[in-house]
Amino acid sequence: DTGVSQDPRHKITKRGQNVTFRCDPISEHNRLYWYRQTLGQGPEFLTYFQNEAQLEKSRLLSDRFSAERPKGSFSTLEIQRTEQGDSAMYLCASSYGQGADGELFFGEGSRLTVL
Amino acid sequence: DAKTTQPPSMDCAEGRAANLPCNHSTISGNEYVYWYRQIHSQGPQYIIHGLKNNETNEMASLIITEDRKSSTLILPHATLRDTAVYYCIVRVGYTGANSKLTFGKGITLSVRP
Numbered sequence: 001d002t003g004v005s006q007d008p009r010h011k012i013t014k015r016g017q018n019v020t021f022r023c024d025p026i027s028e029h030n031r032l033y034w035y036r037q038t039l040g041q042g043p044e045f046l047t048y049f050q051n052e053a054q055l056e057k058s059r060l061l062s063d064r065f066s067a068e069r070p071k072g073s074f075s076t077l078e079i080q081r082t083e084q085g086d087s088a089m090y091l092c093a094s095s096y097g098q099g100a101d102g103e104l105f106f107g108e109g110s111r112l113t114v115l
Numbered sequence: 116d117a118k119t120t121q122p123p124s125m126d127c128a129e130g131r132a133a134n135l136p137c138n139h140s141t142i143s144g145n146e147y148v149y150w151y152r153q154i155h156s157q158g159p160q161y162i163i164h165g166l167k168n169n170e171t172n173e174m175a176s177l178i179i180t181e182d183r184k185s186s187t188l189i190l191p192h193a194t195l196r197d198t199a200v201y202y203c204i205v206r207v208g209y210t211g212a213n214s215k216l217t218f219g220k221g222i223t224l225s226v227r228p
Contacts, residue, residue, distance in 0.1 A: 031214060033215060040220075042221055045215050048215050093158070103164075106160070107158050108157055109158055
């Protein structure tokens with residue numbers, strides 16, 4: 001399968017613990033995006049990388065959140081000191097392009113439940 | 116703050132055309148109209164996009180009004196598998212712009228047997 005891969009698909013954790021999600025984009029896609037989705041809402045943009053550079057971060061991305069894409073390939077999203085409000089689906093997407101074109105290909109998401 | 120307005124839900128009969136409306140009255144000249152859909156428990160999936168001309172692909176047709184203030188996504192022969200949330204999104208199209216998508220709540224399409 002050459003689609004966007006996310007791991008783990010499901011994560012249950014206790015409040016205060018740290019969690020990390022991994023995203024493997026489609027090979028050769030230079031852009032990678034993280035979104036968060038809560039029940040009944042559309043996906044909300046969190047952050048965006050072009051190659052290894054993090055070009056934009058949403059105000060939703062508090063200091064407890066950090067994302068990296070060290071070699072311009074896979075990316076990780078870490079949440080420190082999780083809170084119940086962090087419970088959501090975390091979606092990763094990738095695309096290829098130089099301009100604002102290029103469709104985004106989404107992974108199946110990583111569902112986080114904070115107890 | 117999404118730039119599009121969609122009704123919350125609609126339904127249609129299997130085998131019939133599903134016409135999904137979207138208003139984007141503040142669209143700029145350099146913004147494209149994109150449609151994505153999200154089937155339950157999956158990530159969003161690209162359907163189609165256009166600037167001002169009508170577009171058609173193997174999944175759907177996109178009809179954009181002449182003033183570009185609204186559009187309609189047409190699924191010509193809806194099946195049960197088309198039951199999903201459909202998002203209408205406007206997105207700038209010039210080189211160098213941030214290519215992120217801003218989703219609203221979308222419209223839930225229910226296809227009934």
